[in-house]
Amino acid sequence: MVDKEKIEIAVRMILEAIGEDPEREGLKDTPKRVARMYEEVFAGLSQDPSEHLERYFAEEHEEMVLVKDIPLYSMCEHHLLPFYGKAHVAYIPRKGKVTGLSKLARVVEGFAKRPQLQERLTSQIADAIMERLNPRGVLVVIEAEHMCMTMRGVKKPGSKTITSAVRGIFATSVATRAEAMALIGHQSPLRD
Numbered sequence: 001m002v003d004k005e006k007i008e009i010a011v012r013m014i015l016e017a018i019g020e021d022p023e024r025e026g027l028k029d030t031p032k033r034v035a036r037m038y039e040e041v042f043a044g045l046s047q048d049p050s051e052h053l054e055r056y057f058a059e060e061h062e063e064m065v066l067v068k069d070i071p072l073y074s075m076c077e078h079h080l081l082p083f084y085g086k087a088h089v090a091y092i093p094r095k096g097k098v099t100g101l102s103k104l105a106r107v108v109e110g111f112a113k114r115p116q117l118q119e120r121l122t123s124q125i126a127d128a129i130m131e132r133l134n135p136r137g138v139l140v141v142i143e144a145e146h147m148c149m150t151m152r153g154v155k156k157p158g159s160k161t162i163t164s165a166v167r168g169i170f171a172t173s174v175a176t177r178a179e180a181m182a183l184i185g186h187q188s189p190l191r192d
């Protein structure tokens with residue numbers, strides 16, 4: 001759980017530090033609002049997102065499952081500005097360990113709701129699925145736009161960062177990886 005009172009004090013101080021009046025009408029509730037927002041946006045810190053994969057179906061499916069275009073919102077840990085885009089998660093289950101589709105999206109959401117690096121977010125999702133489901137392989141691709149590169153600093157709106165994490169058969173088989181990337185709609189940028 002986040003310490004909302006501490007966030008309120010900090011936001012008030014930031015408002016003062018930028019030369020604003022925290023008592024003016026439009027700002028007087030802002031510290032409270034930001035505290036509630038951070039509680040929501042960083043809710044993933046107080047959970048183990050891999051727990052969503054605790055239960056699975058004893059289904060005999062051993063072919064690829066891909067959930068693509070999962071909307072993703074996270075916060076870059078360097079600037080505490082949002083980065084957002086899409087996550088694509090593919091895995092090849094072993095017999096008897098098929099998870100609910102929504103659980104894959106919940107894992108993405110859980111890890112995204114933390115101060116993050118896109119690379120770490122990508123790996124954490126892949127590793128959680130490997131650990132909990134012991135599948136034949138996992139491939140996670142995230143494409144995102146970082147507000148810290150868009151509205152400030154280098155100011156490159158429209159630039160996208162694409163990260164991938166491949167485990168198991170997706171790491172060893174070019175064909176399997178290429179199949180997943182084609183389904184996601186990317187030319188596989190990965191080569192052996």
Ligand SMILES: Nc1nc2c(ncn2[C@@H]2O[C@H](COP(=O)(O)OP(=O)(O)OP(=O)(O)O)[C@@H](O)[C@H]2O)c(=O)[nH]1
Binds near residue numbers: 116148
């Ligand atoms: N690898 C990686 N870098 C990120 C991510 N989010 C933000 N960054 C980068 O983190 C870096 C932080 O660089 P610093 O030089 O410490 O900070 P800065 O002076 O604000 O950098 P600029 O953004 O270049 O103005 C920047 O290059 C950001 O683009 C991410 O998810 N992954």
Ligand SMILES: [Zn+2]
Binds near residue numbers: 076077148
């Ligand atoms: Zn940043």
